Amino acid sequence: SQQGEEDPQALSIQEGENATMNCSYKTSINNLQWYRQNSGRGLVHLILIRSNEREKHSGRLRVTLDTSKKSSSLLITASRAADTASYFCATDGGSNYKLTFGKGTLLTVNP
Amino acid sequence: DTAVSQTPKYLVTQMGNDKSIKCEQNLGHDTMYWYKQDSKKFLKIMFSYNNKELIINETVPNRFSPKSPDKAHLNLHINSLELGDSAVYFCASSQGALAGGEQYFGPGTRLTVT
Numbered sequence: 001s002q003q004g005e006e007d008p009q010a011l012s013i014q015e016g017e018n019a020t021m022n023c024s025y026k027t028s029i030n031n032l033q034w035y036r037q038n039s040g041r042g043l044v045h046l047i048l049i050r051s052n053e054r055e056k057h058s059g060r061l062r063v064t065l066d067t068s069k070k071s072s073s074l075l076i077t078a079s080r081a082a083d084t085a086s087y088f089c090a091t092d093g094g095s096n097y098k099l100t101f102g103k104g105t106l107l108t109v110n111p
Numbered sequence: 112d113t114a115v116s117q118t119p120k121y122l123v124t125q126m127g128n129d130k131s132i133k134c135e136q137n138l139g140h141d142t143m144y145w146y147k148q149d150s151k152k153f154l155k156i157m158f159s160y161n162n163k164e165l166i167i168n169e170t171v172p173n174r175f176s177p178k179s180p181d182k183a184h185l186n187l188h189i190n191s192l193e194l195g196d197s198a199v200y201f202c203a204s205s206q207g208a209l210a211g212g213e214q215y216f217g218p219g220t221r222l223t224v225t
Contacts, residue, residue, distance in 0.1 A: 033213060042115070042201055042216035043154070086152060097142060097159040097166045099214065104152050 006089055006105040014110050019076045021105040023089030024069075030092050032065055033099070034074050037086045046074075046087075081111045114138050115217040117202050123223045124192055132187045132220045134202030142166075143185040144203040144214065145177060154201070160185055192224045 007022045025032070031050045035043040049056045049065045049072065056063045062075040076083055086106050090099040115136045124130050136143065144167075145157040159167035163179040174190045185202060202217040 035216075037152075040219075042218045043203075043214075045213035045215070048213055088154065097161060098156055098169075100156070101154040104154075 006087070006102040008105060009103070010106045010108070012108040012110065013079055015079060015081055017079055017109075019079050019083070019107055019109070021074045021087050021107070023072045023074070023102055025072075025089070025091045025102075026070065027091075027093050029067070032063075032072050033090045034061075034063060034072075035088045035090060035101075037088065037104070039085070043088065076107075079107075079109045081109050083107060084109045115202055115204055115215050117200075117217040117220050119220060120218065121221050121223075123225065125225055126192055126194060128192050129188070129190045130192060130222070131189070132200055132202075132222075134185045134187070134217055136183055136202075136204040136215070136217075138204055138206075138215060140204040140206045140215070141182050142205045142207060143179065143182075144205075145185065145187050146201040146203065146216075148199045148201060148219070150198070158185075158187075189222075192222075194224050197222055197224045 005024050013019055029051050031048050033048045034046045036046055037043045047058045047061055047063050049063050060077045065072045086104040088101045088104045090101045093100055118133045142161045144159050146154050147157055148154045156169050157171045158177045160179045176188045179185045199219045199221050201219045203214040205214045
């Protein structure tokens with residue numbers, strides 16, 4: 001069964017604006033990860049947040065995790081056209097050797 | 112140097128044929144994976160291998176047979192291809208179990224079955 005679900009499915013913003021994507025999941029986790037996929041490319045890891053962490057930053061990225069609500073958010077600040085991509089959350093469902101991905105949010109940043 | 116590479120990038124074939132996709136990683140990782148991404152971009156795990164041993168087989172039809180000759184390689188052979196096998200297949204690798212960290216993905220192989 002699908003573990004993560006991103007919201008919204010698609011998001012279109014102007015360059016310089018902030019973009020927020022949300023992810024909900026169903027079971028307990030060890031960690032939650034966010035990945036980016038440019039059109040026609042493989043996924044690229046952005047950030048990992050562990051179940052005992054509430055917030056994590058990496059450059060223009062800010063990730064929050066609320067295990068009580070089984071949800072996470074990814075904030076991209078001061079977006080750029082190059083941020084245009086699909087963004088996926090992935091969870092391990094509390095088990096090793098397996099990541100379950102959501103359906104992704106397609107972010108379009110207009111110049 | 113490419114960290115995780117896959118060949119071929121594109122594969123067009125007819126129903127009933129047998130085909131293989133190859134994957135190699137030069138990161139020194141001990142765990143490798145195959146994922147299938149459908150036309151709606153839904154990405155689903157197919158297999159996980161750790162130190163050449165099969166760890167996860169996510170109820171994939173037995174027409175799909177992965178083979179790991181060594182820790183750096185994980186190939187995927189598909190027998191009797193069907194229309195529903197059309198998708199993008201991604202190979203990935205990581206060091207150790209997932210609780211430890213991120214996965215590195217290859218560029219994908221777009222398989223089209225006609």
